[in-house]
Amino acid sequence: MRVLMFGWEYxxxxxxxxxxxxxSLAAGLARLGHPVTLVVPFPAAADGGGVRVVSASxxxxxxRTLRVASRLTPYTSPVSAATAAATAVPAARAPWARRxxxxxxxxxxxxxxxxYATAARQIAALxxxxxxxxxxxxxxxxxxxxxxxxxxxxxAHIHATEHDRSGEGRNAEILRRERDGLRDADRxxxxxxxxxxxxxxxxxxxxxxxxxVHWGIERxxxxxxxxxxxxxxxxxxxxxxxxxxxxxxxxxxxEAAAKVAAVHPTVCxxxxxxxxxxxxxxxxxxxxxxxxxxxxxxxxxxxDIDRLYRMATVVVMPSVSEPFGLVALESLxxxxxxxxxxxxxxxxxxxxxxxxxxxxxxxxxxxxLAVITDPALAxxxxxxxxxxxxxxxxxxxxxxxxxxxxxxxxxxxxQTMAVT
Amino acid sequence: MDVCxxxxxxxxxxxxxxxxxxxxxxxxxxxxxRNADTLRRVATRCYLPATRMLTELARNEGARVxxxxxxxxxxxxxxxxxxxxxxxxxxVASGGAELLSETSxxxxxxxxNMDEFAVQVTLHRAMMxxxxxxxxxxxxxxxxxxxxALTPLVASLGFDAMLVEGADAVLGWxxxxxxxxxxxxxxxxxxxxxxxxxxxxxxxxxxxxxxxWPLTADKYAAWIAANNxxxxxxxxxxxxxxxxxxxxxxxxxxxxxxxxALRKNGVTMVTPSELAKRKPAGLLSFPNATSWADTERDxxxxxxxxxxxxxxxxxxxxxxxxxxxxxxxxxxxxxxLSTSDHFYYMSTKWHADGDVHTYFSPYANPYDAYISFxxxxxxxxxxxxxxxxxxxxxxxxxxxxxRSRAATAKPxxxxxxxxxxPRANGKxxxxxxxxxxxxxxxxxxxx
Numbered sequence: 001m002r003v004l005m006f007g008w009e010y011x012x013x014x015x016x017x018x019x020x021x022x023x024s025l026a027a028g029l030a031r032l033g034h035p036v037t038l039v040v041p042f043p044a045a046a047d048g049g050g051v052r053v054v055s056a057s058x059x060x061x062x063x064r065t066l067r068v069a070s071r072l073t074p075y076t077s078p079v080s081a082a083t084a085a086a087t088a089v090p091a092a093r094a095p096w097a098r099r100x101x102x103x104x105x106x107x108x109x110x111x112x113x114x115x116y117a118t119a120a121r122q123i124a125a126l127x128x129x130x131x132x133x134x135x136x137x138x139x140x141x142x143x144x145x146x147x148x149x150x151x152x153x154x155x156a157h158i159h160a161t162e163h164d165r166s167g168e169g170r171n172a173e174i175l176r177r178e179r180d181g182l183r184d185a186d187r188x189x190x191x192x193x194x195x196x197x198x199x200x201x202x203x204x205x206x207x208x209x210x211x212x213v214h215w216g217i218e219r220x221x222x223x224x225x226x227x228x229x230x231x232x233x234x235x236x237x238x239x240x241x242x243x244x245x246x247x248x249x250x251x252x253x254x255e256a257a258a259k260v261a262a263v264h265p266t267v268c269x270x271x272x273x274x275x276x277x278x279x280x281x282x283x284x285x286x287x288x289x290x291x292x293x294x295x296x297x298x299x300x301x302x303x304d305i306d307r308l309y310r311m312a313t314v315v316v317m318p319s320v321s322e323p324f325g326l327v328a329l330e331s332l333x334x335x336x337x338x339x340x341x342x343x344x345x346x347x348x349x350x351x352x353x354x355x356x357x358x359x360x361x362x363x364x365x366x367x368x369l370a371v372i373t374d375p376a377l378a379x380x381x382x383x384x385x386x387x388x389x390x391x392x393x394x395x396x397x398x399x400x401x402x403x404x405x406x407x408x409x410x411x412x413x414x415q416t417m418a419v420t
Numbered sequence: 421m422d423v424c425x426x427x428x429x430x431x432x433x434x435x436x437x438x439x440x441x442x443x444x445x446x447x448x449x450x451x452x453x454r455n456a457d458t459l460r461r462v463a464t465r466c467y468l469p470a471t472r473m474l475t476e477l478a479r480n481e482g483a484r485v486x487x488x489x490x491x492x493x494x495x496x497x498x499x500x501x502x503x504x505x506x507x508x509x510x511x512v513a514s515g516g517a518e519l520l521s522e523t524s525x526x527x528x529x530x531x532x533n534m535d536e537f538a539v540q541v542t543l544h545r546a547m548m549x550x551x552x553x554x555x556x557x558x559x560x561x562x563x564x565x566x567x568x569a570l571t572p573l574v575a576s577l578g579f580d581a582m583l584v585e586g587a588d589a590v591l592g593w594x595x596x597x598x599x600x601x602x603x604x605x606x607x608x609x610x611x612x613x614x615x616x617x618x619x620x621x622x623x624x625x626x627x628x629x630x631x632x633w634p635l636t637a638d639k640y641a642a643w644i645a646a647n648n649x650x651x652x653x654x655x656x657x658x659x660x661x662x663x664x665x666x667x668x669x670x671x672x673x674x675x676x677x678x679x680x681a682l683r684k685n686g687v688t689m690v691t692p693s694e695l696a697k698r699k700p701a702g703l704l705s706f707p708n709a710t711s712w713a714d715t716e717r718d719x720x721x722x723x724x725x726x727x728x729x730x731x732x733x734x735x736x737x738x739x740x741x742x743x744x745x746x747x748x749x750x751x752x753x754x755x756x757l758s759t760s761d762h763f764y765y766m767s768t769k770w771h772a773d774g775d776v777h778t779y780f781s782p783y784a785n786p787y788d789a790y791i792s793f794x795x796x797x798x799x800x801x802x803x804x805x806x807x808x809x810x811x812x813x814x815x816x817x818x819x820x821x822x823r824s825r826a827a828t829a830k831p832x833x834x835x836x837x838x839x840x841x842p843r844a845n846g847k848x849x850x851x852x853x854x855x856x857x858x859x860x861x862x863x864x865x866x867x
Contacts, residue, residue: 263440295702342784352768354787366439370791377790383726384768 001407003029003036004129005382006120006139018159020302021191021215021326021399022135028400034407037127039142041116092348110173112244117141124149124185131407137174142179155406156185161198163245163320178204187410189213189403191324192345198323202370208411211406214349216398217329220386226335235266236313239336244275249318249341249358254281256318258288259365260372261303267372269294270280272308309334313378314371318358320345328353332389337381339367349394352384422651423644423682426560426583427658429467430490431459434782438792443799449753454782456500456739462502466662471507473676478516483679484689485657487517488560491524491544491758495770505551512552518691519548521556521579527758528722530561530570531598531709532736541577541701541756558582558692562760564613564655564712565719568705571602571610578607581696586612587710587717598701609678609696610704613655613712617644622656634670637677645685651695651726652837655712700834714769722763727790731761734797741804750803757796765789794812 007022026038120142124132132154134143147154162170162178182188182203188210190196200207229237240255242248250271257269271281271294278296285291300308309315315331315338322344329346331338340346341358348381354371356364372377392398436451446777462858464583476484489508497504511517523529524543541559548556560583571810586596594600596612620640624630630640635677644652657664682689723732735757741755765781766789781791 259441352783353785354791355784362439362441365436366441366795367787367791369440370794374724374730374794377787377794380726380768418804 001034001131001404001411002129004124004127004132004150004152004406005029005036005038006116006134006146007038007040007143008135009415012171019137019341023160024396025399025403028397029404031397032273032400032404034404037123037129039120039123041138087202099383113141113177117145121145121149124264130375131155131411133403133407134181134185135159137162137178137181140177140185142145142221144181144184145201152395153186153187153410154184155187155410156182157189157191158199158323158404159191160247160321160323161195161202163198163202164195164323164384165245165248165391167320169246170362185209185346186414187211187406189406191215193348194196194343194345195323211404211409213399213402214345214393215324215329216394217326217333217389217395218396220333220335220389225310227307229268229311231268232266235268237268237270237308237311238368238372239270239272239312239315240317241308241315241331242317242319244273244281246277247319247321248275249320250275250277250281251284252318252358252361252364253316254284254288254294256316256364256368257294258290259361260368261290261293264369264372267293267368270297270308270312271295272297272305274298274299305330306334309336312336314339314368316364317341317344318356318364320358322346329389329394332385335382335386337371337378337385339364339371348387350388352381352388421647421649421686421825422688422695422761423544424651424652424690424692424694424695426520426655427485427487427660428490428560428656429493429658431455431462431493431496432526432759433492433496433756434458435757435762435789435792437783437788439801440795440798441502443795444802449796449799450756451782455496457497462659462663463497463504463669466659467501467504468507469667470658470661470669470671470675471504471511474516474673475507475511475514477676477679478511478514478859479678480727481683482689483516484691485517486520486555486558486692488520488522489548490526491521491540491547492526492756494547502773503667509552512554517843518558518693519549519552519556520583520692521545521559521561525755525757525758526562526563526760527721528562528760528763529758530565530567530573531719531723532732533739534573536736536739536758537573538577540758558611558696561653563722565709566706566711567709568604568611568707570827571605571608571706574831575602575605581609581611581692583692584610584704584706585710585712585717586614586653587800589717590704590706590710590796594702594704595649596646597652597699599650599695600702600704601700609698609700611651611653611692611695612650612704613705615712616645617647617652618654618656619747621654621674622664622669624662625660625671625674626665635674636758637674637681639689640674641681641685643677644682645687650698650701650767652689659833679706682709721767723759725766725768727766727768727786731766731790731797734794737795738800738804739808740807745804749795750800754800757793757800764795766793 005026007026009266016093026036030036030100116138116335124146129150129152132143132146132150132152134140134154135157136159143154143156146152162174182205183201188199188205190199190210190212192214196207196210196212199205199210231237240250240253244250255272260267269290285294309331313336315336317325317327317338317340319325320339320343322341325340325344327337327348328340328344328350332350335371337354339354339356342355343358347353347355354367356367361371371381388394431518434451434455436450438449445520447527450722473481476486493779494505512519517841521541522544523537523540524547527536527540543553548554557579559579560575560580561570564583564585566584571582573669583820591612596614598608600612602608602610620635625635627633661671661675693740709719710717711719738754740850742751745751765783766786768786783791783792
């Protein structure tokens with residue numbers, strides 16, 4: 001199958017799981033022998049339109065990437081403008097931190113999406129394909145435009161719904177586009193059963209057309225790859241990794257951190273990521289008297305995030321809504337136990353996690369303390385999770401295999417429809 | 421052909437989600453409400469109807485079974501469901517049930533501390549005498565755990581026979597349908613469980629996808645009669661009748677029809693103490709600890725991962741100090757913490773049998789069970805004054821600007837705790853006075 005994929009490029013500074021997941025999925029499909037043309041919005045808007053082919057032969061001869069100039073990034077939203085500038089000033093920086101550029105933002109978000117669709121139409125005419133695969137709502141219009149040109153079936157991949165991203169503050173236009181894109185697709189891939197339930201329940205997508213594909217991860221490295229805490233041997237690190245937005249629950253992390261700091265003399269906290277809640281968190285840390293114990297790194301490059309995982313004693317994801325939670329897999333792979341919200345898709349795929357209700361700050365704090373003070377617990381979590389990541393259902397090629405199966409189903413359904 | 425039925429009655433006193441912030445608060449370790457609710461439910465669905473039925477069957481048809489009641493269940497029944505105890509007393513008095521001995525707290529003491537094991541056996545024997553007026557002659561260890569090292573000790577405690585798992589690995593070519601002797605205690609009779617016929621009722625009775633469903637008393641009695649050997653030992657949880665298999669499955673009707681069906685098929689109901697008088701057909705050896713749990717039939721359900729080892733060792737590490745404290749409430753609590761179920765909930769066997777573990781656990785996952793249990797042990801240590809270090813001490817080298825902040829932030833961590841509760845360094849006498857009342861409340865649940 002020749003795949004035309006509208007996705008997101010691996011960014012220099014990780015914005016979240018989506019871009020990482022997209023590129024690994026594209027590479028996985030290519031390894032399975034399906035030629036993939038990956039179309040990605042190119043952040044340098046000044047480039048002024050057009051399409052650039054980027055050599056990706058180091059990944060696979062089957063994978064090539066087309067970069068389309070656009071201001072789109074996976075997590076832009078039309079309401080975050082006012083806070084975008086403020087988020088660039090962390091209160092404290094960990095020694096290894098590097099500064100990330102604030103994400104590109106334009107008030108003409110929907111125009112950008114439409115421009116992307118126009119470009120998609122041209123690309124679809126130029127690049128032969130059997131199936132179209134679009135990631136999240138901003139790419140659905142592009143996918144549909146491509147289908148208008150080629151008639152190939154469209155598979156819409158959903159990584160997070162607008163409900164997940166924005167909670168009560170969701171944007172009606174995005175909701176509409178997301179719903180229409182999903183209902184219009186020939187088939188839908190959800191990244192968890194949790195997401196599937198949302199898509200079926202909220203958007204009325206036929207559940208028989210929704211496949212669930214959990215993310216996989218590279219096998220854990222054998223041998224001890226842990227790194228010492230830069231704060232000293234007796235100062236364990238409790239880390240938050242992810243966008244600093246309401247959806248990820250960083251405020252609950254800080255509240256729990258204060259409770260832990262009150263009873264543990266040396267523990268330090270690291271918040272890695274940017275987002276519109278940073279200013280509020282700085283203020284709260286000062287109020288709670290823990291500003292000297294909490295380090296905000298801003299967005300980190302992927303190698304730096306990996307180093308953070310290896311330094312941390314535990315990674316905490318108190319997400320209000322977490323369609324999957326790739327950070328959990330990344331952290332476990334680095335040998336770091338994870339405390340994760342029960343409202344996370346990853347709990348469907350991995351058993352050896354500590355789970356919490358995101359709002360139960362005492363519970364989160366209790367479990368943070370348990371992991372940092374009890375070596376037996378940390379050891380067990382690490383060992384069991386490592387065993388589990390070795391299971392085939394979490395293997396790196398599993399998502400690509402299941403995605404290809406979904407493509408085949410879409411093609412079969414498409415042909416049936418064409419006949420009738 | 422003979423058949424020997426044995427039913428186990430046990431509910432642990434479940435530990436609540438006990439957080440680090442509860443340490444030193446004097447609040448109960450146990451989920452009293454849940455324990456009582458569960459106990460009442462099981463009593464209504466199983467203990468009362470099934471016990472009454474067995475009494476009736478004993479009087480009218482001469483049915484006889486064996487049972488054992490864990491001490492931790494008996495304690496909880498006394499306050500939550502005294503009518504269950506009365507019902508059991510009537511059954512025992514009717515001659516319908518022979519009571520067996522076990523550890524008072526359904527503990528894993530035999531895997532950790534033989535002194536404690538002997539004490540708990542003695543305690544249980546005293547409870548049986550006090551409550552039922554009988555002295556059991558046959559022993560069954562927690563979850564049928566047995567090893568070659570254990571059998572001589574059980575013999576020395578005055579028992580004639582012991583129930584064991586008829587595990588394939590132990591029996592080899594031999595049939596479970598005979599009485600055996602222990603290689604390490606030749607006078608001790610071993611009664612191996614026939615796990616196939618036991619599980620036909622305990623696990624498969626209500627399974628509609630089972631090829632033999634529905635299982636009738638006639639069919640089952642015929643299966644027993646068709647076995648080779650002297651006696652089929654059918655051992656299971658008493659909760660099978662009405663709880664694990666609910667009444668809608670017809671399990672109680674099955675039980676009612678069983679004695680008649682057995683008689684029709686020429687099968688006689690016998691009790692363990694009768695079997696203990698028989699000559700052994702051979703010797704059995706248990707070089708490794710064996711139990712009736714999971715597919716492994718070993719002790720890995722309770723002591724199989726690092727969490728379970730750490731928690732169990734820490735618990736028993738406190739034993740001497742707890743006993744030396746002279747605080748009977750604390751001793752009693754410590755024994756309640758020794759119940760095997762607490763460790764069962766920490767199992768990380770996720771596949772196959774793991775489903776069973778998850779099903780019975782009051783916790784979201786084994787890590788919650790472990791964290792709560794270890795927090796409880798820390799509280800016990802603080803009450804004993806043996807805590808290695810006080811977790812709740814303030815930062816010893818605080819940044820100056822921050823000292824007052826840390827102090828003011830602290831009470832927020834205590835929002836679930838009564839304001840009057842003593843802190844970690846509080847007066848111990850005061851705290852003990854506070855907690856002394858809580859052992860009166862019964863708690864329970866099923867495993």
